[in-house]
Amino acid sequence: MSIVAGNTAYLDRKEEAPRGIRGLLFHPAAFGVLLAVALTISLGHWFVGQAKTEITTDQWNRGVIVELMALADAAGAIETADKKSASEKLTTMLKGLPGTDDGAATYRVLRLSGARLLASTQPNDVDDMAPPRRLSRDEKWLFDLGQSLRASVQTQRDEGIYRRRQIEVEELDGGLVRVSLPYFVGEKVTGIVQSERRRTAVAATGNRLLAAGLVIGAYLLAIGALAAVGRERRDKDVTRHKPWALFAVGLVLLTLSAAVYSRSEMGDLTAAYTSLTGQLAGEFSSVKDRLGYLAGQAGVSLDPTMENRWDVDLFRRPFGVIDGDGNVKGAALADKVSEMTDRLGSALRWNWGVGLIILVFFALGYARRLRRTVQEHRSAYFYVMPAMLGMMVLAFFPFGYGILLSFSGQTVLNVSEPLADLMVGFQNYVSILGDFSLFESTAEGAVINYQNFYWTLFITVCWTMTNVAFGVTVGVLLALTLNTKGLKYTNIYRVLLILPWAIPNYITALIWKGMFHQQFGVINQGIQMFGGEPIAWFDGVFSAFMTGLITNGWLSFPFMMVITLGALQSIPADLYEAATIDGATRWQQFRHVTLPSLKPTLIPAIIISVVWTFNMFNVIYLVSGGSPAGANEILITKSYKIAFEEYRYGYAAAYSVVIFFILMFYGVFQTRMTKATEAANA
Amino acid sequence: MIGADKRTGQVSHFWLHLFLVFFTVISTYPILWVIVVGFSGQQALAFADVPADPGFLDRLRAIMPWPQTWSLDNFRDVLTEQPFLTWMMNSAIIAALTTVLGVFLACTAAYAFSRFQFPGRKAGMMSFLVSQMFPGTLLLVPIYIIITQWLGLGNSFIGLVLVYSVTAIPFCVWMMKGYFDTIPIEIEESAIMDGASRQVIFFRIILPLAKPAVAVTALFSFMTAWNEFILAATFLEEEMKYTAPVGLKFFVGGFASQWGYFAAGSMIISLPVVLLFLYLQKYLVSGLTAGGVKG
Known part of the structure; x- marks a missing residue:
């Protein structure tokens, strides 16, 4: 209240x-x-309208499908009985089908072997185009359609799941609907039967x-x-x-x-569905009579x-x-x-x-x-x-x-299904975080399982810590050196040292990838110059890790250097003078004047660079690509690969959420720590 | 102690210069490498052929960044024979649109955060900050669905421009807000007394005063779009619609190894950004630290 x-x-x-x-x-x-x-x-009105339209359309389609299934049975039986006369018999049969006389419906029967059009009531298929004939070049789509339906049937038989449609219903321009389905000789898909007819647009609404x-x-x-x-x-x-x-x-x-x-x-809706079903039953009976009679004429029975x-x-x-x-x-x-x-x-x-x-x-x-x-x-x-x-x-x-995605089992295979049907609860998280099988035993003994989340986390933490430590050390040292009073040419050094930061990092990454090339790369040439053996950089876990570290170290130290330099220049000179008068040594000045003054600037910079490095996608992805065998993958590149190379969207989303929480945890923890130390110092 | 002046404890400048030269060589070597490969007129990685049984000097020659022959062939070919010029144009269009949109979005939002007290202000700013921690891969699939399926902008520049502008928003807003905060509010108060409307104040007074910050925001938005690689690689399907970064990867990714084209292209792409960057880096740093301290 x-x-x-x-x-x-x-x-x-x-x-x-x-x-x-x-x-x-x-x-x-x-x-x-x-x-x-x-x-x-x-x-609700909209939903009801949709549902009513859908059942009306569906029932209409089912009427067509019933007729075509019967026709397919007839075609199969005719082909089984005698291949030679099939075309002639089918043509006669199509002529007797309802809708042929007034052109309300057209039919085609295609035999896949030899791409032969056996029978057709299409207005174009007369005179020199009259069946039986081989499909023309323009009719390749028809053959492709048949191939695809045959493949669907095969897929279903192989996998035992109904994944690909075996009946194609296409909406053409002008309200024309084309329905195609396969016919069989024995178990084998031999061809397709097809019908085109106009469906009056249904726009059913609720009350x-x-x-x-x-x-x-x-x-x-x-x-x-x-x-x-x-x-x-x-x-x-x-x-x-x-x-x-x-x-x-x-x-x-x-x-x-x-x-x-x-x-x-x-x-x-119930009433409508019931009456539509009754209608369909009537259509079924008439198809059965009509086609049964026509098939009897052709000498087969349905x-x-x-x-x-x-x-x-x-x-x-x-x-x-x-x-x-x-x-x-x-x-x-x-x-x-x-x-x-x-x-x-x-x-x-x-x-x-x-x-x-x-x-x-x-x-x-x-x-x-x-x-x-x-x-x-x-x-x-x-x-x-x-x-x-x-x-x-x-x-x-x-x-x-x-x-939401992270709680689903969405993959590239079921991406068209509604998300609500794919929910798996915490399963993704359990299989990421609950999998502790860091080692797997092979013929050569226990081997580290590089696909395990905790291995990748370990690599990511190593990667972040070494990079930030390197960047801070080198950056601060260079800044201190550049800040020396009376040193010449510092402006030139400064500009040259900033360059690595200015260059787009994907270019940097690709340059280093070229320099690490085993045979032609300059780094191996340099090693050989001093009598060393060329290193296959991307074949070992440690050496591949080093390629990332060197590349990222190279491009990240200027940031720390510039930040530190700015902070150093803002330290008032009086502090040093006072310290000198008090007899402080250089080291003591550094320890008690320089470092404390740098802290407020360095800590946020370190936080930023931890987050940046943790998510440094380009360097890992472009330099080593996580080689060997995914051992040097960091979390962010790993989740990218799960999403866009393994196409497991749900799992990849869960992986990313875990990354987010790790970073959040770090952010909160770091802020607390900083506040606590500040409070202790105050 | 060698090299240290005993009286002052100062390290001799000779050692300092040695230290600086060492790091300068390290930081410039890869850049020289790219320049040399670009001007070598060849597609090879190596600067020079190494004989069958190389000695120390042959190896030394192989790592000296100096090509066997100077040639502009790679530059000419990459611009004429490869669709690189088209890719550059694509990148330029996308980056320019992103800059305009990004600056507009960032300036308006930052102005509100800086000058108005309204419910949701703190939450809004915090949410911008937290959004920086969203892992890109988590957003990639949903953004892909939104852009291609809902907005119907797949394989188009507009989609990329929208995503890039939004990517740049949080940083730009925080930086612009920091700058707006330093502009005295009295200027606006007196303008209001003179009968100026909010819009007039914003466009005629505040924006001109904030020019340096606007310039940095523009640079940042531009660089975000100009340098971005993953999203462009994911969204763009036709080769003629590639942006320059995607095109560059195309030269040396997979089974291709046209390092000469890559180097020449890299130089062309990097030059404008590097110059802009060197010119404006001071502001960029102050923006970063300001955002960091307040966050």
Whole structure:
């Protein structure tokens, strides 16, 4: 309740809320109810429309598929019986199919071996283009389609999972739909049958009247409730005194309208599905009669058998709702319907949740507070907005999404499936952090497992510590030297020593990679000059580590040098004079004057360079590439490789989250440490 | 003690110079290496051919950064025969757009953080700082999805410009805010008294006063875009749309080893950045430390 109390105090300073009818109509609580219900219902309306469109389209497609499956059976049987006369028989058969006379539907039968078009009712395939003939160059897509369907069937047989579609449904221009599926001789995919026909665009919607009525009704009821509550305290703003009562009223209204809407639409949807299934059963029976007759003419017989093999999904798995005689199976239909309504129901429940959030926001006064705040600081938010928006979309949202991803098992194989279906909980984290098998035993005894997270962490920590230590030591030494009074040419030295920092680091990395070349690289030439043996830099764990260290050391010391130099020059000369008068030696001056003065500058610089080095992707990736065998990978390059070379997005995201927390932990720890030492010194 | 003046404890300048020369040689050698390979007119890594049974002098010759022949062939070829000029242009376009957008975003946000007191100010600044710790690989997959699938900007320059500008924001905002803080608020107060609006104050008074900081922000945004490699390599698919860094890697990555082209290209790309950097590095350092101390 403290929020509300605080809110009251805040509002008391502001102008009174408008009263009367206008005050009620635009009252935040009523408006909140309106918005919440409107959003819930309209989202639901959209979902329902989608679902209705989908079932209508699906049933239409299934009708086509049933016919084509029957045709495929016929084509297979005809090819099995006699290959020579297949084309002639199929052509006759296609002529007898419904839709051929008036051109409402066109058919093709393609034999893959020899790329032969066996039969076609396409208007172009007449005269010298009349089948049987070899496919022309322009029709290569048709052959490719057949190949791809054959490959899908093979994949499914090899893997035992339904991953690639075995029936292709393509939406062409002008509402034309092309359905293609394979036909078999025995177990072998021999060719494809295909049909093109126009589908009238389906734009099914939910019940508009009901939706609008519910929204308006809820709004009016909310106003009524407000008026009723407000009568007792005509002069005061109601939200301030009974926010929870109003919220409860809003919640009831929201829930009721959502429930009424979903009940009614679910009923509609069930009825629609049932009637569409009945229609499909009718189509099945007529296909069975028609094609059965045509096949009989061609001298073969068709049998969809007891289990209806023609009414299938895109993976050629039977739906099992219509039996072989064209009767609808009640229990199976009920299962399908409840599967569909369950899905829709969960979507509607999410909508209700969204509505609830809005309701809380408005009815409990958050919206009003937000509006006041935004109005009061309008120009500030105006200035921050563009940058904040950019950061939201391209930094914070991706971060949140990445965290979500880290709890999923997403890989390149299932990237098209909804994320909600791929959730694996903490499994990724467990397999990263819980895997302690640092050693694996091979024929040559125990060997370090370079793929293990803790090995990579160890390398990363070594990498960061050695690099920063090197950078700080060299940088501070050079800065002290350059700062010597009376030393000549310091400006020239300074510019030349800064150069490594100025050059883009990916170029630096590639230059060093060239210099470390085993045969032609200058470093090995230099070693041989003094009688040494050339080193295969990237073959050993230690030497490959050194290549990274040398490269990164080279490009990072100037930063520390410049920072230190700036700090040194800002130390007042009086301090040294005073120290000299007190008889301090050079070492004592350094220890008690220089070092303490450097500290405030050096510590943040060290923190920055620890973070930079920890995430120094370019040097590792471009110089050694983590060789040998991933032993010199640091965490950041490892996670990149998991994501973009192994394509395990979920796992890579979890890896990155771990990196983030390590850095966060370091940041907090370092800040605490610094504060503690400062406090101790003070 | 050799070389140390006993009276003052000063180390002799000779040793200091020796120390500095040693490090100068180390810091310039790779740069000389690139220059020599670039001007050698060949694609080889080595400066000179080493005979079958090389002696000390042959080896010494092989590491001396001096080419066997001077030639501009690599520069000519990389600009005419390779699509390098196109890649440079791509980089230039992307970097220029990033600079404009980055400076705009950073200046406005920094101005608000510096001059206004508003709810969410501290949280906003902290969130910018924390975002610097987000590992790039964590953001890469979601950003890829947002840019290519949601915004439909895959394989386009606009997508990269947006990402680069946002990448540069936190650093630039912190630096600009530090600079704005040093501009006395009295100037603005008197402008308000004279009836100037916020916009006029920002564009006519504050921005001109903050020119040095704007210049550094611009440099930083430019360098972010000009030097970036991973995102460009991930997003851009067509060879003709590559940026210069991706193109350079193309010369020496995988099975290619056109070190001459690489060296010549590196020099062309680095020269503007190195000059700008040397010119503006003082500001960059002060910006870094200011952000660091306050963070």
